[in-house]
Structure formats: C-alpha cells, structure tokens
Amino acid sequence: MPNPFVQKLGRYASLSDEDTRLLESACRDTRRTAARRDLIREGDPPGPVFVMLEGWACRYKLMREGGRQVLALLMPGDFCDMHVAVLDEMDHSIGTLTPALYTEIPRERMETLIASSPALTRAFWIAQLVDEGVLRAWIVSMGRRDSTERLAHLMCELYIRARNVGLCIDGHCEMPLTQIVIADALGLTPVHVNRVLRKLKVAGAMELGRGTLHIRDVESLARIAGFDDNYLHRRLKLAA
C-alpha cells in the first residue's frame, strides 16, 4: 500500500529513492485513534509534526458561545505544524473526523530530514505554500462567495486534493464529511448546507452521501464555484 505522504511530496519535487526511503522510515512509528479525538488542543505547547496516513482530521477553533470554525481539512498525505515549535502554545486544535492512522515526527527528526536532502526541503516548502494558498482561498470564499459557490468551491478543492493522493476513482471519491462538519468549515448552518447540497444535486453538478462524493459534471461545478484554474497548481482539468 503506497504511503500518501510520499505520494504527495513526490508531486512537488522529484524524490530520489533515498529520499523516499527516509520519508517512509520517518513514518514507521504509526498510531491509531478513533473518530472525534483531539491530536492536540488549543493552549497545548506545540508538539511534533503530524502526518495523516489514513482517515481525515481538521484544524478547528471553538468559539466562546459554543460554535466552531474549521480552519483546514486534513486528508491522508497531509502534514501540519511543521515549524510551529517557536510559538508558546497552539492557537487552535486538531481533531480527527474519522478513525485515523497517523505518524508523529519529532521535531529533531524533521530537521534531520530537511538537512539531509534539498529535494525534501523543497517539497516541504511547496506543500507549506500550497497550504497557505488554501487558507487564502478560504478567506475569499467566506468573504465573497454565497453559500452555493462556497460549497461547490470546497468540493472542487477537496476533490483535487483527494485525487492527488489517489483517493478518487473517476468521478467519485471517499469524503467522510458530515453536513455538520461542512457547515463548520464554511461558516454556515447544517440546515442550510443541507439545502445547498440538494440544490447542487438537482442541478446535476454533484452529489454527496454516505461518505462519498460523486462529481456529476466537473465543468458545471467549477463554473458554479468560480473555481480558479491557477489555484492548487491548475490541476482540475487533468484526468477528470
């Protein structure tokens, strides 16, 4: 079974066999957790780098009044908090959405990896930059897109990212998100997310149910989303 972490980084820089071996060896010590478990909480001192190998997680922040905002969705291959160690404490939490398999890479190990290979360094940097691009795209969505465009945009993003790590088989892919999580991510209510999903389904653009996303019409979905070809290294059209 291919390591999605290696797969993802391999898209950003051409890795030597030695690089691949280093990465895989860094992922050897894995852990399993149930769904809805926090890997790290707001206020905790920053820990190691987390690498998702199976299952999904999210960064989130709880509001005082009880709501929550999801700041990023993490799928297999994603890692996070590479250099957060210089800060005193976490300003948000990370929790699993599904049962998950992940690795914790200690900070020193991470530094060794980076020091040992320019290609790995480059791959980590690019991954970091892409993540920042995703953050900015979320802000654009929240600020200037209505609920339908917003949901369509998120699904385009997740579809591409999932495909990049081999989680999709033509038109459909595993996407274990509840409408509640989607609402938390988009700044909407679950009730409204439900209605928008119905609308997109009736429009023949996409369908989401039972943990699976079915793209019915990529072109249409991308048009609704106002999806930017430049985003995520223009990968939407490939192998649709």
Next chain:
Amino acid sequence: MPNPFVQKLGRYASLSDEDTRLLESACRDTRRTAARRDLIREGDPPGPVFVMLEGWACRYKLMREGGRQVLALLMPGDFCDMHVAVLDEMDHSIGTLTPALYTEIPRERMETLIASSPALTRAFWIAQLVDEGVLRAWIVSMGRRDSTERLAHLMCELYIRARNVGLCIDGHCEMPLTQIVIADALGLTPVHVNRVLRKLKVAGAMELGRGTLHIRDVESLARIAGFDDNYLHRRLKLAA
C-alpha cells in the same frame, strides 16, 4: 528614524548589533510609490521579498464579477512572500493603499541573511507564523462573527500590530483605511461598514475617521470583538 522592519523582527528574537546592521543594509535600496499602485499582480512570476517601510498596502484578490477580497493588510515593518519563489505565479496581487516607501530584497540576499544568523532565521520564522495565525483568525472572523464583532476584531488586531512598530500614541494611531477597504477586508459592503462604525462610536468603544483610529475603551472593544488573549502573543493589555 527607526526602521520598523528591524523593530518588528527585534520583538521576535534578540538581534545582535551585527544582525541589525545586516537588516538595515538590506533595506538601503528603497522605492517610493503613490497610493493604489500594484507592487505585484496575480499571474506575475513571484518576485523579491517586499518590506514595507512607510505607508500601507494590502494583499487582495479580484473576483470575476468585479468585487475584491482583501487577504491581508500590510503596515510598516511587514514583509511578505518570503519563500513564494518556488511557485510558478502569484495567486493574488499586492497593492498600496497610501503613498509608500518600501524595499525589495532579492531572493539571494534573503538567503544570505538567513544563512548568516540564527537569530534572524528565527525572527523570520516567527513573523511567518504570526502571519499565518492572522490568516486563521480572519477565517474565524468571516465564519463565526457578525459584522460588529468582525470590525471590532480587525481594529484590535491592527491596533496591536501598529503599536508594535510604534505607530500609536496612547489610545489612538494612524490608520489610513477607507471604509471601502475595510469592507473589502471583512467581506461586507461599505454601506454596512459605515453603519457598524457608527454603532461602535455610539457605544463608546472606538472611533475611526480622517485616517486615525481612536480607541475609547479597549476593554469594551475587546469584549465586543471576542478578542483572544492568546492571539498575536497576548499583547492587547500592554500599555493600553
């Protein structure tokens, strides 16, 4: 006149005289521009690192239908796009809001700086992380705060940042933002921003006019904003 770039980085790591000298020398070659000029545009190949020395600028992205979303506000001392060079092209633009004085540090020069001093490296990293924290906070604002909380939160953020580079004198500071720019940043309309500003003024929390922000009641403003003490390294209470 103190260099705000040096001032800001000095808050993140203790810089030696040599570090300071290196930074100042990297800022020697300055440029002036008028307001509303783009430093770099979406689609351009990534350029050098920009360092703001005087005046304000913003990252922004234009929507197809004509609207725009401001992604970050840049004030003296801020720099950006440190390691964006690995990407093919910019996914957003950066433009001045006021007449500005800035430096372009070539990428090689930047690498030399980082290689020459661990303290500088650390300072750059922390600055980068704080910026990411700001991005995440914006998402939280857009997703889970109403217009009043959102505006109050932005003003708290900008007030602290401005104070950190010496732009504030007890209760008030220079803040050359039009209501239009604020609306573009918060995902609101200028009309509504105007009404919210009035509300905050009537409430005795703050006042914004003629390019100046007057904080009338920090406690009250922070309470309205739901401002997180953890945010920006808990600096709100200092020297209020």
Next chain:
DNA sequence: CGCGTTTTTGAAGCCCCTCAAGTGTAGTGG
C-alpha cells in the same frame, strides 16, 4: 473653486439563520 471619491442616510428585499419537528441510519445490548 470644481471634481472625484468617500461618507452618510433611507427604503426595500433577499440570503441565510433560528426554531422546531420528524425521518432516516448505525451501532448497542438484550
């Protein structure tokens, strides 16, 4: 002074929320 931009104010409407109730759908234990 004159002109463009920003700010201000009002009225009407829509998008999304809130509240509420009912219908699946897994997972658990008897």
Next chain:
DNA sequence: CCACTACACTTGAGGGGCTTCAAAAACGCG
C-alpha cells in the same frame, strides 16, 4: 432479531442581518 439510543439528515415557517439601489452631503486634492 428487535428494541433502544445517538446522531445525522430532512423539511417547513418565520425572522433578522446584511445587501442592493439610490441619492445627497462631506471631504480632499488638483
């Protein structure tokens, strides 16, 4: 195999926050 439970999903009705449209007043810069 069927209660029982806990969520997630679905659907409806009503309300509020913010937008849209419009126009006037104030500001700032040549």
